[in-house]
Amino acid sequence: MTGLPRTILGIAMALALAVAPAAGAERETRALEVGARERLLVVSPHPDDETLGAGGLMERVLSRGGSARVVLLTAGDGYVEAVVHATGLPRPRPTQYIAYGERRLGEARAAMRELGGNRIRLQVLGFPDGGLEQLLHAYWRRSHPELSPTTAAREPPYPEAVARDVAYDGADLRRELLHILRETQPTVVAFPDPLDAHPDHRAAGLFTLLALETWTREGGPMPKLLAYLVHWPGWPPGWDQAPPPASESHSLELPTNLPARGQERASLALGQAEVREKRLALGRYASQQEEMATVLAAFVRRTEPFTVFAPDEVGHVDRMVERHILRHAEHDEPAGVTPAPPGR
Numbered sequence: 001m002t003g004l005p006r007t008i009l010g011i012a013m014a015l016a017l018a019v020a021p022a023a024g025a026e027r028e029t030r031a032l033e034v035g036a037r038e039r040l041l042v043v044s045p046h047p048d049d050e051t052l053g054a055g056g057l058m059e060r061v062l063s064r065g066g067s068a069r070v071v072l073l074t075a076g077d078g079y080v081e082a083v084v085h086a087t088g089l090p091r092p093r094p095t096q097y098i099a100y101g102e103r104r105l106g107e108a109r110a111a112m113r114e115l116g117g118n119r120i121r122l123q124v125l126g127f128p129d130g131g132l133e134q135l136l137h138a139y140w141r142r143s144h145p146e147l148s149p150t151t152a153a154r155e156p157p158y159p160e161a162v163a164r165d166v167a168y169d170g171a172d173l174r175r176e177l178l179h180i181l182r183e184t185q186p187t188v189v190a191f192p193d194p195l196d197a198h199p200d201h202r203a204a205g206l207f208t209l210l211a212l213e214t215w216t217r218e219g220g221p222m223p224k225l226l227a228y229l230v231h232w233p234g235w236p237p238g239w240d241q242a243p244p245p246a247s248e249s250h251s252l253e254l255p256t257n258l259p260a261r262g263q264e265r266a267s268l269a270l271g272q273a274e275v276r277e278k279r280l281a282l283g284r285y286a287s288q289q290e291e292m293a294t295v296l297a298a299f300v301r302r303t304e305p306f307t308v309f310a311p312d313e314v315g316h317v318d319r320m321v322e323r324h325i326l327r328h329a330e331h332d333e334p335a336g337v338t339p340a341p342p343g344r
């Protein structure tokens with residue numbers, strides 16, 4: 001997550017209307033079963049999304065003898081409102097955005113320890129926060145590398161980023177994810193829903209599917225594909241209530257107006273200890289708790305919901321990207337014409 005949900009609500013509402021499903025599109029949700037010794041890969045656009053969307057899933061996979069790996073596409077350094085808030089400066093410097101990114105990475109490490117001791121492998125690619133969708137569009141058009149809108153860097157500025165010499169380019173992001181798939185050989189991939197209302201999340205989902213397309217075309221076995229949702233208008237219920245409602249005994253369902261796309265929905269029922277650890281892990285994101293405690297709390301429920309992508313969706317990812325670019329083309333106009341993406 002990055003960006004104040006209230007600031008994106010207007011844009012998000014417009015997007016939701018643009019993709020509103022026909023009446024009666026609601027589908028049955030089935031229970032998600034986690035097998036023994038799964039290899040789980042979680043793709044996360046910003047530090048905290050992995051826990052919001054799949055914290056309980058990581059715990060379950062580990063408790064069943066499997067492994068979990070988290071790849072953060074960005075360090076979450078583009079959250080302008082939060083950096084303005086933290087520094088007291090109307091126009092923070094690039095170094096202050098980088099310091100904010102370092103803080104969020106430290107929080108992510110602490111959150112992963114909360115969920116899995118030292119058993120969750122965490123890595124950051126350091127691509128530009130707030131710039132993933134532009135990266136996707138540019139990649140699709142074979143245009144020039146993107147410049148991060150906040151850190152003024154053309155390469156990931158974090159020493160721990162795995163690919164420091166990689167310039168910001170969508171082809172590199174696809175390759176990095178492909179490399180991770182080859183290395184991890186995942187049996188389950190949890191990734192952002194390509195219909196998420198946040199542009200970084202949509203793009204992260206599509207980049208994951210693009211990497212999976214190459215991976216399976218070269219003979220890699222198709223993992224189970226679980227899309228998680230973070231940003232959607234008016235969701236999760238109770239996100240704007242202060243103090244947060246006592247929601248941990250309730251289930252969390254995907255929004256009824258999220259298009260079903262002919263896909264199944266699955267829900268992972270969490271035990272009390274798993275719910276507690278998810279809450280503790282989110283508590284480690286102090287920088288985000290300062291900005292949106294009620295939003296984070298609204299994700300701590302006794303279930304985690306996913307859309308299960310059918311394997312043949314991976315083969316159709318090119319069409320999905322083209323549809324996506326057409327749908328969001330009006331948001332890709334010169335600065336000053338289009339509202340700024342959230343978090344900027």
Ligand SMILES: [Zn+2]
Pocket residue numbers: 001002045046049198201230
């Ligand atoms: Zn995010």
